[in-house]
Amino acid sequence: MVGDRLTRFAHELANKFTLxxxxxxxxxxxxxxxxxxxxxxxxxxxxMVTKKIKVYGVENQQLVFATVANExxxxxxxxxxxxxxxxHKHQFIQEHTEHMSTIVLGLxxxxxxxxxxxxxxxxxxxxxxFLKFGWxxxxxxxxxxxxxxxxxxxxxxxGRSFVKSIETLMREDKISL
Numbered sequence: 001m002v003g004d005r006l007t008r009f010a011h012e013l014a015n016k017f018t019l020x021x022x023x024x025x026x027x028x029x030x031x032x033x034x035x036x037x038x039x040x041x042x043x044x045x046x047x048m049v050t051k052k053i054k055v056y057g058v059e060n061q062q063l064v065f066a067t068v069a070n071e072x073x074x075x076x077x078x079x080x081x082x083x084x085x086x087x088h089k090h091q092f093i094q095e096h097t098e099h100m101s102t103i104v105l106g107l108x109x110x111x112x113x114x115x116x117x118x119x120x121x122x123x124x125x126x127x128x129x130f131l132k133f134g135w136x137x138x139x140x141x142x143x144x145x146x147x148x149x150x151x152x153x154x155x156x157x158x159g160r161s162f163v164k165s166i167e168t169l170m171r172e173d174k175i176s177l
Contacts, residue, residue, distance in 0.1 A: 006068045009148050010035035010109050012175045013166070017064065029065070032084045035109065038064040039092055058100040059137075062162070063092050066107040073110045073118050073145065081106055082125065082143055093139060095131050104141040105162055111149055119145065119154050126156040146170070 014023050014036040021038035028034060040062040046055040065085050069077065085106045093102050108122075127141040142159035146152075151170045153163050169175045 006070070006109050006111055006148070007035065009175060010066055010068050013066065013109075013146075013169075014038065016169060016175065021062075021064070029084050029088045032081065033067065035066045035068050036064075038062075038066070059094075060100055061093065061102040063089060063102065063104045064107060065105070066109060069108050069110040072112055073108060073114055075115070075118055075121060078108065078118055078121055078143065081108060082141075086127070086141065089139065089141070093131075095137075100137045102137070102139045103162055104139060105159070106141070106143045107163075108143070108145045110145055110147060114145060114147065114154070122154050123156055126158055148175070 011025075014025060017023050017036070017038040021040045024037045024039075025035070026033075027037050042060045044058050044060075046057075047053060048055050065081075067081060071077075085104060089102075089104050122143045122145050125141075125143045127139075129139045129141075131137050131139065140159075142156050142162065144153055144155040144159065144163050146163075146166065147154070148170060151167075153167050153170075155163055166175075
């Protein structure tokens with residue numbers, strides 16, 4: 001019963017992402033089931049006189065890996081999810097000179113009581129990796145736990161801006177269980 005509600009919530013959340021993101025539903029990475037993967041890609045270029053003389057171009061990406069936790073969220077579950085994302089994020093990132101930044105979010109949609117150790121792990125997790133010493137940009141990775149019944153989001157403070165819209169949608173009941 002709870003799993004069905006969380007799956008429905010994840011489906012509604014994926015629908016909200018479809019406006020700007022390419023959304024792939026019911027994916028599986030390794031042996032880890034995901035509710036959806038959302039991929040956003042933006043490219044900007046600066047030209048001189050005409051479009052034939054390109055001065056520079058930059059690409060920004062955002063990846064969202066979302067999973068529904070049907071069992072209570074434990075520390076090994078969070079670490080396993082984090083490791084799976086870390087191993088497979090490079091399938092979506094193209095390393096070249098015009099790549100500037102990629103933000104990777106791992107969303108865990110959970111219900112029930114959350115252990116303080118798990119929340120501490122999620123709130124402190126932030127990983128920044130420079131690609132080829134920063135010449136090909138960087139990748140930032142955050143983990144977040146969404147709690148739809150309490151309408152809360154737990155994430156590292158620097159990643160708060162990336163889930164602000166999700167918090168607003170939950171608070172205004174535009175996404176509900």
